[in-house]
Amino acid sequence: MVENKQQWKAWLYLSPAILLLLVFTVWPIFNTLRMAFLNGYGNMAAMGGATFQFGIDNFLKVIEYKKFLDCLKTTAILCVATVPISTTLALLIAVALNSIKPLQKTLQTIFFLPYVTNSIAIGMVFATMFNIVGYNPAEGIADTWGIINNVIEFFGGQPISWINQGSTYTANIAVMIVYIVWNALPFKILILLGGLQSINKQYYDAAKVDGTPKARVLTRITIPLLSPMLAYVIITGFIGGFKEYSSIIGIFGEKMGPPDDAGRLNTMVGFVYDALEKDRQGLASAGALILFVIILLVTIFNNRVIKKHVHY
Amino acid sequence: MSTTTVMQERDIKQRTFIQNVFKALGKTGTYAFLLIMALIILFPFYWMIISSLKTLPEYRQAIPTFWPREIMWGNYSEAFKTANLGDLFMNTLYVGVVSTLVSLVITVLSAFAFARLEFKGKETLFGALLATMMIPGELFTITNYITVNQLNWMHTFTALIVPFLVSVFYIYLLRQNFMQIPNELYLAAKVDGTSDLKYLWKVMIPLALPTLISITILKMMGAWNSYIWPKLVANDPAHQMITNGLRNAFTDTTGQANYPVQMAAVAIVSAPLFLVFLFLRKYIMQGVSRSGIKG
Numbered sequence: 001m002v003e004n005k006q007q008w009k010a011w012l013y014l015s016p017a018i019l020l021l022l023v024f025t026v027w028p029i030f031n032t033l034r035m036a037f038l039n040g041y042g043n044m045a046a047m048g049g050a051t052f053q054f055g056i057d058n059f060l061k062v063i064e065y066k067k068f069l070d071c072l073k074t075t076a077i078l079c080v081a082t083v084p085i086s087t088t089l090a091l092l093i094a095v096a097l098n099s100i101k102p103l104q105k106t107l108q109t110i111f112f113l114p115y116v117t118n119s120i121a122i123g124m125v126f127a128t129m130f131n132i133v134g135y136n137p138a139e140g141i142a143d144t145w146g147i148i149n150n151v152i153e154f155f156g157g158q159p160i161s162w163i164n165q166g167s168t169y170t171a172n173i174a175v176m177i178v179y180i181v182w183n184a185l186p187f188k189i190l191i192l193l194g195g196l197q198s199i200n201k202q203y204y205d206a207a208k209v210d211g212t213p214k215a216r217v218l219t220r221i222t223i224p225l226l227s228p229m230l231a232y233v234i235i236t237g238f239i240g241g242f243k244e245y246s247s248i249i250g251i252f253g254e255k256m257g258p259p260d261d262a263g264r265l266n267t268m269v270g271f272v273y274d275a276l277e278k279d280r281q282g283l284a285s286a287g288a289l290i291l292f293v294i295i296l297l298v299t300i301f302n303n304r305v306i307k308k309h310v311h312y
Numbered sequence: 313m314s315t316t317t318v319m320q321e322r323d324i325k326q327r328t329f330i331q332n333v334f335k336a337l338g339k340t341g342t343y344a345f346l347l348i349m350a351l352i353i354l355f356p357f358y359w360m361i362i363s364s365l366k367t368l369p370e371y372r373q374a375i376p377t378f379w380p381r382e383i384m385w386g387n388y389s390e391a392f393k394t395a396n397l398g399d400l401f402m403n404t405l406y407v408g409v410v411s412t413l414v415s416l417v418i419t420v421l422s423a424f425a426f427a428r429l430e431f432k433g434k435e436t437l438f439g440a441l442l443a444t445m446m447i448p449g450e451l452f453t454i455t456n457y458i459t460v461n462q463l464n465w466m467h468t469f470t471a472l473i474v475p476f477l478v479s480v481f482y483i484y485l486l487r488q489n490f491m492q493i494p495n496e497l498y499l500a501a502k503v504d505g506t507s508d509l510k511y512l513w514k515v516m517i518p519l520a521l522p523t524l525i526s527i528t529i530l531k532m533m534g535a536w537n538s539y540i541w542p543k544l545v546a547n548d549p550a551h552q553m554i555t556n557g558l559r560n561a562f563t564d565t566t567g568q569a570n571y572p573v574q575m576a577a578v579a580i581v582s583a584p585l586f587l588v589f590l591f592l593r594k595y596i597m598q599g600v601s602r603s604g605i606k607g
Contacts, residue, residue, distance in 0.1 A: 273450075
């Protein structure tokens with residue numbers, strides 16, 4: 001009797017969550033799959049009574065689309081460049097933080113600050129720092145080169161057009177890398193520092209007795225014992241990197257590129273949303289599935305590589 | 313004492329001296345590295361604040377000033393008006409509060425069922441829920457966009473709130489927390505004739521309060537930072553969220569824009585997040601280190 005009552009109650013308590021999950025999580029999985037395999041599916045047309053044939057046209061179209069390959073390239077470059085930089089920097093900062101006593105809490109708070117920001121709002125700040133104001137190409141003189149260029153000039157370099165008209169793809173990517181790394185540091189530092197603080201002090205004492213040099217302690221004790229956290233940070237970093245989108249909007253606006261070349265920095269997620277808004281849901285679904293498969297493959301690959309090096 | 317031991321002693325002394333010098337150098341190097349990195353992290357915030365207080369001519373000077381010569385508080389009121397921040401703030405607050413409250417109720421009830429009640433298929437259902445966490449959100453967004461359209465929810469607050477009420481991750485988090493509370497307490501309460509809801513309210517919720525606070529903060533931060541979904545389904549003035557409004561109000565990237573006012577708007581939007589962080593740092597950092605998600 002009690003058993004039955006519990007059954008009944010459990011389903012009652014779960015009903016709001018299950019109902020919402022069915023509509024907004026389970027149904028989308030099937031429907032997105034369905035749309036991806038219906039050639040040229042568009043919702044408006046479907047509601048108007050159009051029918052679509054089963055096939056893989058959407059996938060072929062996505063892959064043939066030059067824009068998609070550009071998106072894939074930008075996403076991959078950003079991913080491959082930012083994950084190693086931010087992970088290495090975060091590791092160094094975490095190890096340094098872990099080795100000091102005074103100021104540790106204060107510095108830890110400062111390093112966490114970028115996390116509690118709005119990535120679009122602070123992207124606008126970075127854009128201002130790189131922005132050239134009042135530039136006239138004919139005269140070659142600007143009112144303001146932007147603070148980053150001021151610093152470059154101070155050290156004897158030439159100002160660069162980072163995000164303005166006429167800027168190069170490389171310069172645009174450089175700005176994005178700086179911003180993404182700045183944004184990615186806090187989470188990685190938090191996780192790695194947490195890992196460092198849970199390492200048993202005895203290992204270090206033993207190393208001290210043996211007179212092991214510091215660099216060796218880092219490579220032979222700290223990094224191996226920290227490897228599960230490092231693995232976690234790297235994998236989530238890659239997953240996040242493949243979904244990069246709003247940080248680019250923060251810096252370049254919805255044009256996703258410098259004023260004279262809109263869409264230059266579009267990413268895979270951007271591609272999916274563009275197709276979605278243009279009522280080409282079949283194409284969007286195919287793009288999202290390809291993204292999903294890429295993320296899955298990269299994660300499996302990461303796991304393979306990491307498994308060889310991680311000590312649990 | 314023989315000469316060799318004296319020499320050895322001197323040797324040891326010298327070595328510890330050198331070691332101490334290296335140690336001091338190492339400490340100085342560590343601090344120098346950390347301080348430089350901290351300055352790099354802080355610089356954008358500093359630049360945002362001083363730029364927001366400059367006059368436009370001062371901002372446009374070829375050689376930048378590192379402290380505004382004349383402090384322009386007026387930029388802030390202008391930013392408030394230009395970006396219509398008052399309305400945006402109210403919209404965001406409404407969506408944030410309603411979705412957090414409803415979401416908490418749903419999460420608590422589900423977590424309770426998974427942690428305390430026995431029913432057929434519990435493990436399977438829980439496993440299936442966890443499996444959905446692996447799928448990237450973009451896959452859901454495409455169909456949800458169509459669903460919201462068909463339900464006639466376009467340009468309503470409902471579209472902004474309902475699709476995100478259930479988070480499998482929060483259910484998981486709270487279930488773990490609930491499971492740590494000994495089952496004997498629940499059975500004792502049952503013997504005393506306490507109802508489930510009363511037990512939840514009097515015992516489980518107070519004990520799981522830190523997790524609930526973390527969820528609340530992350531959920532509110534999520535509303536404050538959301539951009540993509542609101543842009544798709546409710547980008548009209550009456551329902552616009554703060555991030556979308558901010559981005560739309562300052563789209564001019566050609567260099568003619570009034571940057572000090574823009575920076576003032578950014579500072580206003582960033583301020584609440586910093587205040588929350590200042591007072592609830594512990595919960596945020598705890599929640600983040602366990603969830604690894606932004607908002």
